[in-house]
C-alpha cells in the first residue's frame with residue numbers, strides 16, 4: 001500500500017499514457033464513428049486544456065486529494081477515521097461512495113445554471129473520442145477538486161482508496177469516451193458493471209433529453225438505479241449529432257473559445273436542461289391556468305404537425321420567444337427558428353406578410369400565447385403556437 005502511495009506520480013503517468021495510447025490505437029484500428037473535425041485540431045486543443053487544468057490544480061491546491069486523505073487520517077477527521085472497520089471494507093465502500101458522489105456531482109452540474117456553464121465545455125466537443133474524456137474547463141476542474149477534498153475529509157476516505165479511484169476514473173473516462181467499436185454482445189455484458197463508450201456516447205448527444213441521461217463515469221449501476229439510464233441514442237450511433245446545438249463550428253473547438261464558452265454558452269436552468277427529461281408535475285399548473293384562460297382564435301400546432309410542415313414548401317416562420325440564453329441553452333432550438341424574446345417581439349418583427357404563417361415557440365405555452373395576442377393586436381394573422389413548446393419538441 002505504501003509503495004503504491006510512494007510511487008504515485010509514476011503510476012498516474014503510466015496509466016494515463018498507457019490508456020491514452022491504447023485507446024488511440026484502438027480508435028485507429030476499429031473506429032465506431034467517422035470523426036467530423038480533423039483529429040489534429042481537437043487533439044491539440046483538448047490536450048492543451050489538460051495541460052492548463054493540471055497547472056492550475058497544482059497552483060490552487062497545495063494538497064491534492066491523496067494528501068488530504070493522509071492529513072485527515074493523521075488527525076482522525078471524517079467518518080471512517082472515527083469508526084473501526086476492516087481496512088479492506090472501508091477501501092471498497094469508499095471507492096463505491098466516491099463513484100456515487102461523482103455521479104451525483106455530474107447530475108448537479110447539469111442542473112445548476114452556473115455549473116452547467118462550466119460543464120458545457122465538456123459537451124461542446126463535436127466529436128467523441130478519448131480526448132473528450134479529458135476535456136474539462138479549468139474552473140470545473142477546480143470546483144470538482146474542492147468538492148472532492150471536502151468529501152474525502154468528511155468521509156475520512158483512506159488515501160489508497162482516493163488514489164485507486166482517481167487512477168480508475170482517469171482510465172475509465174478515457175475508455176468510455178473512446179471512439180472504439182465494441183461488439184454489441186460484449187458491450188451489453190460490460191454495461192452490467194461499467195459505463196461503455198456506446199452507453200456514454202448517448203450523454204453527448206445534441207438531443208437534450210439524451211444529454212441528460214447516462215451520467216455515470218465508472219459503474220453503470222447509478223444510472224440504472226436512479227432512473228437516468230438510456231440504452232441507445234434515438235438517431236443511432238452513426239447518425240446521432242454529438243455536441244451542443246449552439247456550438248457547431250470548427251472554430252468552437254479552439255482552446256481560446258473553450259475557455260470562453262462558459263460566458264458565451266448561455267446558462268442552463270433546470271427548466272432548460274433536465275426539465276426536458278420529465279417534469280409532468282410542474283407542467284400541470286400552466287396547463288390548468290390555460291384551461292381557464294383560453295387563447296382565443298389562435299391555432300395550436302403539435303410537434304408532429306410542425307415537423308411535417310417544415311419539410312414542405314409552406315414552411316412557417318418559426319419565432320422562438322424565449323430569452324437568448326434559453327435559446328442557446330441545452331434544450332436547443334428548432335432548426336431555422338428566429339429568436340425574438342417576448343419583450344422585444346413588437347420592435348423586431350417585420351411588417352405582416354401575407355400568406356406566411358407564423359409559429360410561436362417558447363419553453364412551454366405561456367409566453368407564446370402572450371406573443372400571439374401581441375401579434376394579433378398589430379395585425380398579424382395565421383399565427384399558431386407550438387403545443388407543449390420546446391419541452392414537447394425535445395421529447396419528440
Ligand SMILES: [Zn+2]
Nearest residue numbers: 106110119123
Ligand atoms: Zn455531462
